Amino acid sequence: xxxxxxxxxxxxIVDRLSTTQAAPPWQLVVGTGVVALVLVLFRPTxxxxxxxxxxxxxxxxxxxxxxxxxxxxxxxLHSDTSGLTVSSGKPYGLGMILTMAAGYPxxxxxxxxxxxxxxxxRITLMLWLTIAxxxxxxxxxxxxxxxxxxxxxxxxxxAVSWFGSDTTQAALAYAASWxxxxxxxxxxxELQRNRAHEPNSDADQLAYLTRIPGLLWVLAFAxxxxxxxxxxxxxxxxxxxxxCVPPLTHSTCAASTAG
Numbered sequence: 001x002x003x004x005x006x007x008x009x010x011x012x013i014v015d016r017l018s019t020t021q022a023a024p025p026w027q028l029v030v031g032t033g034v035v036a037l038v039l040v041l042f043r044p045t046x047x048x049x050x051x052x053x054x055x056x057x058x059x060x061x062x063x064x065x066x067x068x069x070x071x072x073x074x075x076x077l078h079s080d081t082s083g084l085t086v087s088s089g090k091p092y093g094l095g096m097i098l099t100m101a102a103g104y105p106x107x108x109x110x111x112x113x114x115x116x117x118x119x120x121x122r123i124t125l126m127l128w129l130t131i132a133x134x135x136x137x138x139x140x141x142x143x144x145x146x147x148x149x150x151x152x153x154x155x156x157x158x159a160v161s162w163f164g165s166d167t168t169q170a171a172l173a174y175a176a177s178w179x180x181x182x183x184x185x186x187x188x189x190e191l192q193r194n195r196a197h198e199p200n201s202d203a204d205q206l207a208y209l210t211r212i213p214g215l216l217w218v219l220a221f222a223x224x225x226x227x228x229x230x231x232x233x234x235x236x237x238x239x240x241x242x243x244c245v246p247p248l249t250h251s252t253c254a255a256s257t258a259g
Contacts, residue, residue, distance in 0.1 A: 009162065017128060020121035024170040026240040032171060033236070036178035040186060050081040051149050052176075053107050053183050059137055060106025061085035061099055068095035075137060077146030097209050103202050104188055104221040108228035111180030112235075114173070119235035123173045127161040130154075130176070174236065181232040184225040192218045 039045045058075050062085050065072050070089035077083045085103075089095060117126040134154040141147050160172045195201050195214060203214040203221070 013124060013128070013161070016124040018125075021123045021166065021170070023121055023239045024167065024174065028167065028171055029174055029236060029240055032174040033178045033182075033233075036175055036182050039179060040182045046183075046186070047081070049179065050183070050187075051077065052153065052179070053187060054081050054083045055134075055137070055149065055153065056107040056110050056180060057103045057187070058083040058085045059133065060102040060104075060109075061087075062137065062140060064102035065089075065095075065099045068098050070095050070099060072140055074142035075140045075146060076143045077141070077149050078143075079145050083146075092209060097206065100202055100206050100209065101217070104184075104191065105224040105228075107180045107187075108184035108225040108232075111177050111184060112228040112232045114177035114180065115232035115235040118173055118177055119238050123166075123170050124161065126173050126177075127157055127169060130157050131161070177232065177236060181229045184228065185222070188218060188221045188225055191221070 039049055054077055058077065062072055062075055065085070065087035068089075070087040073086040073088055075083070075085050087099060114126050117123075117129075131154055134150050134157070138147070138150050138154070141150060157172070160168055164172070191201055191203060192215075195204060195218075198204075201214070203217040206212065206217045207214040
C-alpha cells in the first residue's frame with residue numbers, strides 16, 4: 001500500500017465514522033447470532049474466547065474506578081481467563097462499591113452499547129470505538145499475557161476495519177455484539193456455582209461492603225445480563241423483524257418505513 005492509498009483509505013474511514021452504513025442482510029445478522037451462541041456454549045471455544053469477556057470485565061472495573069475518582073494502578077489478564085484490576089482509594093464507600101460492582105455487568109452493557117450503534121447502522125464507529133477502548137486499557141496493562149491479549153484483539157479489529165469489506169466488517173461487528181450479550185450470562189452462572197470455593201468473589205466482597213447478601217448481587221448481575229440480552233437482541237434484529245426500538249433505532253426505522 002503506497003502513501004496515497006494509505007491516506008485515501010484513512011480519509012474514507014474518517015468519513016464513515018460520522019455516517020451510517022448500509023444494513024447487512026438478515027442472514028448475516030441472524031447467522032452471527034447463531035455462531036456466537038455456539039461459541040459460548042461449546043466448551044473449547046469458550047475457554048479461548050472468554051478472554052474477551054475478561055477484558056470487558058476488567059475494563060468495567062477500571063473505567064468505573066476512574067469515573068469515581070479512584071487511582072487506577074494497573075490491570076492484569078491471565079491465561080486461565082481470570083483478571084485483576086488494582087485501584088487506590090478508600091477501601092469502602094460508594095466509589096469502591098461501584099468499582100467492585102462494575103465487572104460482571106460490563107460485558108452485557110458493552111454488548112448493549114454495540115447493539116445500539118449497530119441498530120443505528122454505525123458499524124465503522126462501533127469498530128473504531130472498540131480500538132480506542134483497547135488502546136486506553138493498553139496504557140494500564142501490567143503483564144505480558146494481558147499485553148498480548150489486547151494487542152491480538154485490537155489487531156484483529158483494526159485489520160478488519162482497515163482492510164475488510166463492508167460485509168466482513170459487519171460480520172465482525174455483529175458477532176462481537178451478539179457474543180458479549182450472550183457470553184455475559186455464563187460468567188454470572190459460574191460465579192454463583194463457584195462462590196463456595198471462592199470466598200473473595202466480587203459478589204462476596206460487595207456483600208462485605210454493603211451488608212447486602214452476595215446472592216442478591218448475583219441476581220442483580222443476572223438481571224442486568226438478561227435485560228441487556230433482550231434489549232440488545234431487539235436492537236440487532238430491528239431491521240430483520242421490523243420492530244423499532246425508539247429512540248435508539250428511530251432514524252433507521254423511519255428510513256425503512258419511508259422506503
